[in-house]
Amino acid sequence: SQQGEEDPQALSIQEGENATMNCSYKTSINNLQWYRQNSGRGLVHLILIRSNEREKHSGRLRVTLDTSKKSSSLLITASRAADTASYFCATDRMNRDDKIIFGKGTRLHILP
């Protein structure tokens, strides 16, 4: 069963705009992670946010976490063509850090 679910499934925006993707999950977690996957490639870890954190930044990425709503968002500011990829959230389970479960991903397409 999927723990995390991303929304929207697909998103197209103009280069330079901001892109926001959301993730909802079902059970209490230790942390939530976001990954990027370029077409035909493996996943690349972007950022991890712990359950006691509310916001985290990394370059043009901003991640928020609302544990009361069991949701997270990934904001990419000033999008570039190279940001075209699929983005996945992944969650573990509280008190269990032995495996993480991925959502189905958001396909982001940056239009020139």
Place this chain on the structure above:
Amino acid sequence: NAGVTQTPKFQVLKTGQSMTLQCAQDMNHEYMSWYRQDPGMGLRLIHYSVGAGITDQGEVPNGYNVSRSTTEDFPLRLLSAAPSQTSVYFCASYRGQGGYTFGSGTRLTVV
């Protein structure tokens, strides 16, 4: 430092054949996992391991076996390949409380 290495990158099998997908990591990570990725399904966990000698089932373990005799290696065995196992397979490792490192994947077709 190679990270996570998966071999082969591509494979075509006939129904009923068996094979082993190799995965090796050189980061001394405790945890390793196998996922399969199908269109529209995201990544689904097949098997995982929290250390040498310890393995456990994930979401979709049927038709697959794993073993973890060393920290570095975590092979995935297909016992009797079926067309439903056509997929892209990813191996990943992590130390714990951090991000996963993924291999580049194995694209498997079962005919």
